Amino acid sequence: MDLKKIYSSKIVKVCVVVIGAMIYGLVIFKLGMVAGYDKADFSHSLGENYRDIFTNQPPSLGEKINDNSFTDANGASGKIIKINDPLLYIEEPNDGEKVVSTDQTTTIRMFREQIPFSRLKTDEFVVVVGDPDGDGTIGAKLIRVVPPPPQRPAAPKTK
Amino acid sequence: MIKPMNDNWQKIILSAKPAGAPQDLLPRVLARVNEEKAAGPLRLKFFIYSALTVLSAVSIVFAVIVAKSEFAKSDFPAFLALVWTDSSVVFAYWKSYLASLAETLPITSVILVLAAVFAFVNFIRMAAKNVGAVHPHIRRKTA
Numbered sequence: 001m002d003l004k005k006i007y008s009s010k011i012v013k014v015c016v017v018v019i020g021a022m023i024y025g026l027v028i029f030k031l032g033m034v035a036g037y038d039k040a041d042f043s044h045s046l047g048e049n050y051r052d053i054f055t056n057q058p059p060s061l062g063e064k065i066n067d068n069s070f071t072d073a074n075g076a077s078g079k080i081i082k083i084n085d086p087l088l089y090i091e092e093p094n095d096g097e098k099v100v101s102t103d104q105t106t107t108i109r110m111f112r113e114q115i116p117f118s119r120l121k122t123d124e125f126v127v128v129v130g131d132p133d134g135d136g137t138i139g140a141k142l143i144r145v146v147p148p149p150p151q152r153p154a155a156p157k158t159k
Numbered sequence: 160m161i162k163p164m165n166d167n168w169q170k171i172i173l174s175a176k177p178a179g180a181p182q183d184l185l186p187r188v189l190a191r192v193n194e195e196k197a198a199g200p201l202r203l204k205f206f207i208y209s210a211l212t213v214l215s216a217v218s219i220v221f222a223v224i225v226a227k228s229e230f231a232k233s234d235f236p237a238f239l240a241l242v243w244t245d246s247s248v249v250f251a252y253w254k255s256y257l258a259s260l261a262e263t264l265p266i267t268s269v270i271l272v273l274a275a276v277f278a279f280v281n282f283i284r285m286a287a288k289n290v291g292a293v294h295p296h297i298r299r300k301t302a
Binding site for chain 2: 093141
């Protein structure tokens with residue numbers, strides 16, 4: 001291939017523009033997350049004086065940039081450790097424990113069928129999609145029972 | 160009557176064109192010298208961009224290794240799989256689903272990979288732009 005053609009190639013130019021746009025979008029999104037972390041931390045999410053009690057220092061910029069610095073609010077993925085109808089307690093490898101609330105509109109699926117809440121058992125693995133509720137639980141829209149995932153390395157927790 | 164040899168020589172020498180260099184030799188030589196002078200910085204650029212291309216290619220490998228590890232730690236693959244297993248529910252609650260995907264995506268790793276690819280593509284483009292300085296036949300062909 002003629003090397004000179006690489007420079008003037010439209011495909012290469014389009015690739016550069018697309019990749020650049022993706023980087024730009026992701027960086028802006030990440031900055032938004034960092035700013036959002038500050039706002040949420042300030043308002044109340046981690047609780048008053050939480051960091052004073054447990055770490056005695058404010059979060060560093062590295063902790064804010066770290067992808068595991070904040071608990072995901074729109075979903076959960078992990079093992080059911082307790083069932084208290086209509087609540088599910090899910091243990092996540094990286095995010096600790098989450099409480100998932102269900103209602104009549106929640107779709108619960110195992111394999112190809114839809115199942116009732118009563119068929120869920122502890123030690124089953126689930127993936128939950130939902131919205132954060134005001135009381136710190138996740139209002140489940142979809143609960144999918146999945147096979148146990150392969151062992152994965154735990155993400156470093158922020159101190 | 161046979162003419163003396165000296166007269167023949169004299170005629171031949173007088174009638175012969177001088178065996179000089181072609182008239183355009185000097186401008187051609189000067190043009191080539193200037194071309195070489197101009198090619199110096201371009202050659203340096205080519206080597207710098209080539210080295211950066213290799214470095215960015217290596218950084219792509221490292222970035223991909225880091226990203227693979229981060230993806231393995233995250234819940235992103237589990238959420239992504241829902242598109243195939245529960246597409247109807249996912250489309251019904253697409254806002255919640257997209258938020259879940261965005262939250263679990265290891266963005267820093269993805270940015271690193273994309274930045275490495277971006278650098279690689281740009282450096283290889285710049286190296287290709289200056290390749291004529293190292294391979295004159297390409298320069299002349301495209302000039």
